Amino acid sequence: MKHISCLLLSLLLGLLVSADPKYKELLNLQPLNPASLLASFNFKSNASLQSYEQQHFKYIPRSLGQILQHAKTRELHLRFSTGRWDDESWGARPWGGTKEGGTGVELWAWVEGDSDADSFARWVTLNNALSGLFCASLNFIDSTRSTRPRMTFEPASSVFNASSENLYLLHGSLPREVVCTENLTPFLKLLPCKGKAGIASLLDGHKLFDASWQSMAIDVRSVCPENGSECSIEMEQTVDMVLDVDRSKRPRDNPIPRPIPSEHLQCDQSKPYAGDEACYPSDANLGQSWTLAEIFGRPIQGSCLAEDSYGQLRDSVCINVPHEREVNLYGDAVETKNEAGTSRCFAIPASNPFELVLSHIGPQTFNKVSQPPLYASRSFTGHGQERGGVQTLLTNPSTSSSIQFVYFETLPWFMKPYLHTLTARLTTASTTSPDIIEETFYRPALDRRRGTQLELLISVPADSAVILTYDFDKAILRYTEYPPDANRGFDVAPAVIRLLPSSGNSSSNSQAPLYIRTSSLLLPLPTPDFSMPYNVIILTSTVMALAFGMIFNLLVRRFVGADEVEGWNLAALKAKARGRVAVLVDRVSGKGQKLEKTVQ
Amino acid sequence: MAQGIDAGPEDANFKVASSPANAQKQPPPESPKSIKTRGFVILSFWAVVLLLGLPVWLWTTSIHRARLPLQHMLDWADGKTCKPTFPLQITIEAPFLQEPEAAHLVRMTQHALDDLNEFSAHHLRLRLAKSFLSRDFQNASMTSIEDEYAIGPLTQFGNTDGLDEEALTVRLQPQPGAQTARAELQSHSTRLDVFYVSHQSPSVSSSSSTLATFIATKLQELFAEEQAIVAYILQSAQTMGHAPQISSSASSASREFRSRSHRSLNPELAARLDSRMTRSLKYAPTYHITVSLFTPSAAPSSWEIELALAEYFTPLLDSISGVSNFTVDTQVQLYATFSPSVHSPEYDAEQQIWTLREEDLSGFINAAEWPLSPSIGAGPTLNFVLYVPDRSTSPLVVRGSQASSWLIPQWGGVVILNPQNANATLNEATLLKESIQPALLTFSHQLLSFLGAPQTPPSLPLQLQTLTRIRAASLLLSASSTMGSLAWVTVALPSIAIPETVSSAVDTTLGHLRSTCEALKEGRFKDALENARIAEIQAEKGFFEKSMVGQVYFPDEHKVAVYLPLLGPVGVPLVMSALKELRRLWASRKAGQPG
Structure with missing residues (x-):
């Protein structure tokens, strides 16, 4: 037993x-x-x-x-x-x-x-x-x-x-x-x-x-x-x-692709x-x-x-x-x-x-791919160095049921969104519909300390698309805050979308969560010329030196009439220079002679 | 000037012809007041530059350098401030002897010991057991004898209570019937039992005793290795500490000390100690131990390591936890291949074994692929690797010595676990704890040698005491030499900033070094270790201060580029005017003197 x-x-x-x-x-x-x-x-x-x-x-x-x-x-x-x-x-x-x-x-x-x-x-x-x-x-x-x-x-x-x-x-x-x-x-x-x-x-x-x-x-x-x-x-x-x-x-x-020979080419x-x-x-x-x-x-x-x-x-x-x-x-x-x-x-x-x-033999069939519950794409709008906008297109392909999801975005601090410009509207409507965004959680950015956090609870009705837009300002960074290759632009993290189980059937609460991420964005910021500090130093120094020289000369120089000046006597200078050159030539040739002598 | 004008008569004539009225017009003579004013203007400009500009420039570009007691630091590094001594207290219990006899025996043993000992920094002090004294009726006279030995060399420290930690107890017991005396060390306590033949116990009057000599020799033997290690540590610190010498006074005291310690170390022993010391890890309050199972195939994929550790390894760790703390983690790594630089094992058909070349042992650990990164957290990591060779290449041993385990200095140990016989079930999925046992015992030995524990005496508590003393000494010396290096860096690099934190760390270090030294002299070795540990941590903190190490690199070209555009155009008029003015003053003085 x-x-x-x-x-x-x-x-x-x-x-x-x-x-x-x-x-x-x-x-x-x-x-x-x-x-x-x-x-x-x-x-x-x-x-x-x-x-x-x-x-x-x-x-x-x-x-x-x-x-x-x-x-x-x-x-x-x-x-x-x-x-x-x-x-x-x-x-x-x-x-x-x-x-x-x-x-x-x-x-x-x-x-x-x-x-x-x-x-x-x-x-x-x-x-x-x-x-x-x-x-x-x-x-x-x-x-x-x-x-x-x-x-x-x-x-x-x-x-x-x-x-x-x-x-x-x-x-x-x-x-x-x-x-x-x-x-x-x-x-x-x-x-x-x-x-x-x-x-x-x-x-x-x-x-x-x-x-x-x-x-x-x-x-x-x-x-x-x-x-x-x-x-x-x-x-x-x-x-x-x-x-x-x-x-x-x-x-x-x-690895270089080559054209297929024409006899192997399969034509549509x-x-x-x-x-x-x-x-x-x-x-x-x-x-x-x-x-x-x-x-x-x-x-x-x-x-x-x-x-x-x-x-x-x-x-x-x-x-x-x-x-x-x-x-x-x-x-x-x-x-x-x-x-x-x-x-x-x-x-x-x-x-x-x-x-x-x-194998390539037999029918070339595939399993049917399932349809994604939501299409999301995000892009920048606006122009210029100062202002911009973000536009997100959220499409619900389902013909029968509406969809509810959390839209989560983090923005870098140098991208300063205006929340009052945040609007959501159906692509078919020309005005904003207030009932699309059901909840908003917003934590504003602090310069150089934290980024913007934006979480929206959005619902999109069946077979329709929603456009979410907001405007933002681009901040100007400090000289040292630019990364290498600053002209490439700054990456903005993708938005994360968490699809909530539809409220209709309660049994789906236990189902696994669904996530979708948009692609990341590339934000161009006004970028300075990075030799700027030296230019500034040199320019400032020049201005200061000019001012100083002027004042100093005013204070120190003695001013006399133009006719009282002992002018440059060109001929005398020429004669002097000629004399010097002659002396030098003499010396060199003399040395040369000496050298020749010693060689002989 | 006048010559120049005279030299061109044609020009002059022409000029005269064209405008005869303007020729040779001289400016009106300057008034002395305006000359004076100009002098004042130039002077005041220079005054502004020198009194305001220069100080502001110096002040804004200066680097904060906290004051450091450089001379003290160098003295510590040179060993001038502290000469560590290690007075070891040994208690003698002789319950079967009369008091005068016992006291006499102690005195004679002490004499014999002093004769035997060549290394004065490490000495053994004997005293009679207190319990024995209190039992005695002639208490007063005994105390005086005890004082003679205990206090004698240490009078400057006041009282005997300083020597509160006794290193060893010698218990004398008569053994009737035996021919010679015999000593026995308890392996789990700090007691040495000496069995002597009754007639050997000395009478008060005799001047020499075989028993005294016997005890002295035994004690000397017990502590010989420790003495050698201490001497070695002190000596190597002396030779190394002088490398960054900037104070040219190589102290005569240390030189004398070095020669003295040299005398006590023969080169053979020194070489042995050298290899042992380079092998052992630097002292740390916490060590991480990683026990890893590596195998080139998929089996064995598990082992009974938790049970095996609890049974064979943890008891050792518990007993040495007084010196350091240990954390143990384990891992299993399958498909661990050798690095390509290592020759693959070769088959020795004669002995039917696979052999590894000895020169490949250093590359046995495939650092690129085997995940043996140090553990997170403070303290060094010791790696113990258990390698189970594939069935096709076992048994695997080292060529020549046929060994299957070896040490990698300051890193860890490796054991190759071969199956007992070819048909053994070792290569099954699970390694049983019995088959891990020999490996764990090897690891235990390796661990002790990594900690720097001496191999003698065989008593573990004594070994641990020795470890405390050695660690205290080496920490003291390493912290001192760090101080020296810091002082040296400070002097050698005038452009690095020295924040206040460094200065305070140095102060703490020096304070704790002082108390370490005192504690060593008084025989409080645990205190000494504690203080030395703090001193070492603080010294390292000061030396590796972040803001000091990462000094801003600002090359001279940049300075020129920044300063020149301003200083050039401003400086030239200033200097030229100053020169002109000086020349004028000089000329006027010259003119004034003769006139």
């Missing part, structure tokens, strides 16, 4: 363990029409909160764990992004936009603290440490770039109640930061298999930063299961990228001018046939810790294509197809390389 109960207990424990693996990774490949590929890498590590606090690190990396503990950060979200998500052709964003950031670097975290100042000091510590870890200029997130959003972000951890535990949310972004290989390398180092095995072996700076759009994300949060078992800390690393298939397939040693016969003479190359038929090695430069090197406690392999690669498409494998992997007919997944054994081929 005892034995049986023991057995049962161990089985139960085993089940619990297998239900919550300490590390798992998944690559999701989603071919996009016509010639793009969305690759979503997801790495999830877990550790019990107890071992994390005692600094016994296993899959949660020590370097990051210690930084978070040192800065008393309970939840961290860090994003590195480049490019623009083309939602017209690619549809809704992966992960509902929760795993992406604005262009450049974006960071938000819940930091413990007794007061605002205390939490800010820890925030600065956190930024400095992360800056060193990720080789990014995160240390430039100072008070002017930090905000405390009210409505835009919600903690993803299940343990804490932000207000009761003295947790402060801080948000900062660096739109100017160029994300590159030096950020990917530390990102890969945080993984248990370091990009040497598993799907991370596909990640290569040359391919990742050549993508049309890419976003690297790190999320650390704590999770407490509802059944009351031990809390754990969860770290999720995500890399999403949209690759141009044709561009990626170019060999690395010969639907064009009216199509015929024997004219050919409009059709990219639809170039299609999507590729192998992993073609796209990423190498096949997957086995799997990383994919075995669960029973020795079963977990799925590590999924490809989202209809079942009628032909997908071939090299390497012994186990294939599972989902019931909806839209995707298939592969479990890869640990040691063998794995290669996947999306």
Whole structure:
């Protein structure tokens, strides 16, 4: 009896363990029409909160764990992004936009603290440490770039109640930061298999930063299961990228695109001018046939810790294509197809390389991309060196339901918005509609100390678009405040839009949040000539010297009549000079003679 | 001038012809008043320049330099102010001896010790146990004897209570039946048991005793290594402290001291101590220890490190926590490859082992890829790396010595964990705590040597006491030499600013250095360590003051570019007029003198 109960207990424990693996990774490949590929890498590590606090690190990396503990950060979200998500052709964003950031670097975290100042000091510590870890200029997130959003972000951890535990949310972004290989390398180092095995072996700076759009994300949060078992800390690393298939397939040693020979050219016969003479190359038929090695430069090197406690392999690669498409494998992997007919997944054994081929044989079909819930685009208006304006177009494509969202913007202090000019109107209406902006949270900027924070709760009715505009003034900076290459302009961080679940159905409260980010803006500011200080010094000095000389001469000189002056006697001077020259000539020639003598 | 006019008669004639009325017209003579006024004008301009302009310029461009007690700082660096001494108090308990006998024995042992000891800065002082005295009826006479030895060399410090920390207790016990005396050191306390043959106990009248000599030799043996280390530290501080010498008076006292300490160190021992000292870490109140598991493949991916640490490592840390605090963290790193500069292991078919070249050991740690960054927070990090080789390249050892562990000075230690036999289940996913045990024991030894603990005597409390003294001495010397360097920097770079914080840090440092020195002399070694620690922290704070290190670079070209446009046009008329005026004055004086 005892034995049986023991057995049962161990089985139960085993089940619990297998239900919550300490590390798992998944690559999701989603071919996009016509010639793009969305690759979503997801790495999830877990550790019990107890071992994390005692600094016994296993899959949660020590370097990051210690930084978070040192800065008393309970939840961290860090994003590195480049490019623009083309939602017209690619549809809704992966992960509902929760795993992406604005262009450049974006960071938000819940930091413990007794007061605002205390939490800010820890925030600065956190930024400095992360800056060193990720080789990014995160240390430039100072008070002017930090905000405390009210409505835009919600903690993803299940343990804490932000207000009761003295947790402060801080948000900062660096739109100017160029994300590159030096950020990917530390990102890969945080993984248990370091990009040497598993799907991370596909990640290569040359391919990742050549993508049309890419976003690297790190999320650390704590999770407490509802059944009351031990809390754990969860770290999720995500890399999403949209690759141009044709561009990626170019060999690395010969990356220049060449014209396709005419016999291989596929013409779009639907064009009216199509015929024997004219050919409009059709990219639809170039299609999507590729192998992993073609796209990423190498096949997957086995799997990383994919075995669960029973020795079963977990799925590590999924490809989202209809079942009628032909997908071939090299390497012994186990294939599972989902019931909806839209995707298939592969479990890869640990040691063998794995290669996947999306064949060009058979129907070239794609899964339908879902429509994004909102289109947002932001741009500058206005002209001149002094005044400008911002205009945001927010379109609700849904024909049936209205949409409600939080629009969050941080503006640098040198961009001074006039809130009274903030208007929202439907594109169809000519006057402003007061009921579009439901709530406003505005924190004005202080010169050189903090930026503007603007959070708006906006609702857009079904099948309509809203234009949000406001005007601003451009400040003139001090000489030393201009960055290098000041004439390029100043980057303004992207706006963050958090879509709220529609109030109609209450069940959707539990659904995952959806985020959208606009692109960043480039603000031209009046820029001085940087040799100015020296010019000023020299000009001032000249004026002062002139004034001084005049006064001094007036006081010191003796004034006499013009006819009383002893004029310059030109002839005398000439004679004198001639005499000098003659003497010199004599001396030189005399010396020459002497020299000749000595030589002889 | 007149000559010039005469030289051109044609011109003159022409001029005369054209306008004969204007020729040779002289200006009216200047009135003396206007000449005087002009003189005053020039003088007042110069007065404004010199009395107002120059001071304002100097004042606005001057750099704030706080006053530093430079001479004191240099004296500390030269070792003129403090010669650290280490009087160690040793209590002798002899419950089975008569008082006069015991006192006599103590006196003779002391004499023998003094004869044996060549290094006067570190000396052992014996005294009889107080409990023993109080038990005795002839209390008064004993106290006088005790005073003779305890106070004798230390009269300037007032009383014996200064020596409150006793380093060692020697307990004398007669052992009937034994032929020779025998000493036994308790490994977990500071007690030395001496078992003597009863007939060896000296009578009051005898002038020499085998027991006294025996005890003295034993004590000397116990503290020989400590003495050598202290001598080494003092000596190296003397030789290094003189590098940035600006006060040319290389003190004769220190030179004498150096020669004296040289005498007590033979080169062999010095070299050994040298390597040990370069290996050990600088003292810090907190050390971080990172224990990492590295493996070139995916297994083992976990280890029972928490249990193993609790069992094999934490007890040691607890026992040395009096000296420093330790934090321990662990990590597992899979797929850790060697750096490309290292030769991959070679197979030795004869012995069926894989070998690493000895010269590759320094590059064994792949600093570029292995995440062994220092821990966050104050204090240095010690890395202990447990490397489990891949099954295909095990067992892996160092060529030649066949060792599987080594030290990297001031950084950490490496242990290669090979499976016990080829079929062992070591390369399974989990490392059991039993298989980590040998590695952790190696790490413990390595840790002690990183802390600079001596290898003898075998008693841990004694080792820790020694560690306290060594640390206090080295901190004292390092803070002193920092003071010297700061003074030197201050003198050598006149353009750096010295804020008040540096000055106050220097004052605190000097104060604590003084109390360290006193505490050392009085034998209060824990106090000394505490003070030396503060002195070191303050000294570093002063030396690495941010505003001082980051001095503004303002090259001379910029100065010229800024000053010249103003000073050139203004200065030339001023100087020329001053010269003219001076020439006039000189001429008038010359003219006045003969006239």
